[in-house]
Amino acid sequence: MERTLSIIKPDGVAKNVIGxxxxxxxxxxxxxxxxxxxHLTKTQAQGFYAVHxxxxxxxSLTDFMTSGPIVVMILEGDDVIAKNRELMGATNFKEAAEGxxxxxxxxxxxxxxxxxxxxxxxxxxxIGYFFNDLEIQKR
Ligand code: IDP
Ligand code: MG
Numbered sequence: 001m002e003r004t005l006s007i008i009k010p011d012g013v014a015k016n017v018i019g020x021x022x023x024x025x026x027x028x029x030x031x032x033x034x035x036x037x038x039h040l041t042k043t044q045a046q047g048f049y050a051v052h053x054x055x056x057x058x059x060s061l062t063d064f065m066t067s068g069p070i071v072v073m074i075l076e077g078d079d080v081i082a083k084n085r086e087l088m089g090a091t092n093f094k095e096a097a098e099g100x101x102x103x104x105x106x107x108x109x110x111x112x113x114x115x116x117x118x119x120x121x122x123x124x125x126x127i128g129y130f131f132n133d134l135e136i137q138k139r
């Protein structure tokens with residue numbers, strides 16, 4: 001059993017696809033262990049994406065992530081980090097496989113609808129960034 005952090009980014013919320021994204025998780029056997037909608041400040045977005053602070057797209061990415069509300073979730077299941085990345089599709093929507101979330105809804109390499117942790121260490125950091133113990137369902 002593994003956990004990962006998923007975010008429906010501001011473009012996904014604006015496109016009214018929260019339900020579709022969650023449906024894809026549920027139909028693939030993934031459980032939701034925590035969920036909330038928030039609107040990040042610039043400082044909070046910069047903290048979340050600190051690993052990308054030296055990339056040329058950092059300022060634009062953190063502006064985008066503060067442009068509207070997001071839905072933050074903890075997903076739970078066997079191999080869920082990799083499974084979520086598979087359901088999301090490639091970072092660049094032009095390279096995203098048929099049937100993936102990004103293929104369906106992304107319009108831009110930046111505005112790509114969803115975030116998913118990429119490893120156990122990043123999942124642990126990202127889950128702790130958004131959720132405290134009381135907000136996480138224990139099974
Ligand atoms: P990931 O979200 O698929 O893990 P990362 O490389 O971790 O991709 O990048 C984080 C986010 O930064 C991406 O989801 C996307 O929103 C944005 N991003 C990544 N590469 C670029 C780029 O070349 N130009 C603009 N934005 C980018
Ligand atoms: Mg990433």
